[in-house]
Amino acid sequence: MEAFKQLDAVAMPLPQINVDTDQVVPARYLQKPRSDNFGNYLFRDLRWRADGSENSEFPLNRAEWRHSKIIVAARNFGCGSSREHAVWALFDYGFRVAIAPSYGDIFASNTLKNGFLPVTLAEPVVNATLAYLQAHPGARIQVDLEAQQVVLPDSGPHRFDIAAFARQCLLEGLDEIDYTLTHLAQLQAFERRHAADGY
Helix, strand or coil, X not given: CCCCCEEEEEEEEECCCCCEHHHHCCHHHCCCCCCCXXXXXXXXXXXXXXXXXXXXXXXXXXXXXXXXXXXXXXXXECXXXXXXHHHHHHHHHCCCEEEECCECHHHHHHHHHCCCEEEECCHHHHXXXXXXXXXXXXXXXXXXCCCCEEECCCCCCEECCCCHHHHHHHHHCCCHHXXXXXXXXXXXXXXXXXXXXXX
16 A cells, blocks of 8 residues: 655546446446456546547546545535445555545445545635635545645645554555554564464
């Protein structure tokens, strides 16, 4: 997993509330192997029309936001079914941070396990930023995980909360298996002691 410390990047606004995981990555792509680039399926049914042409009204298809690394979303982002593929799609496309007033619980948990930072800020702050980003395409946001703060183009810094364990894993680029392996020497010593005791 890639370590995450700081990011200064263009932010894309997604002002719709209740954007669910099926909108992030449609169910028909869930049988694909993880080795696939799930970024190809990100917002597939919102980005593309039935005839295969791009939907020019969707923000990710605009030149100013096509290479964004931060997504600013309205409340309850990532709600719906518990598919980890939604995070894979965001990550594989190039997003590293979401900023929203709230998230689907399982989606938020999946982000942290995949090197993706979900920042929660007050809804009035997020709504003001969404309006600013729409009025100023290409505006940037600074995210500092070490300081646990975000500087928005229209305000800041704003402090955000994150669990200490999740923060440590992101800063060090560790998934749960990697973290367990950092204690390998202690685990092996424990096994040797119990083997000596006849267990």
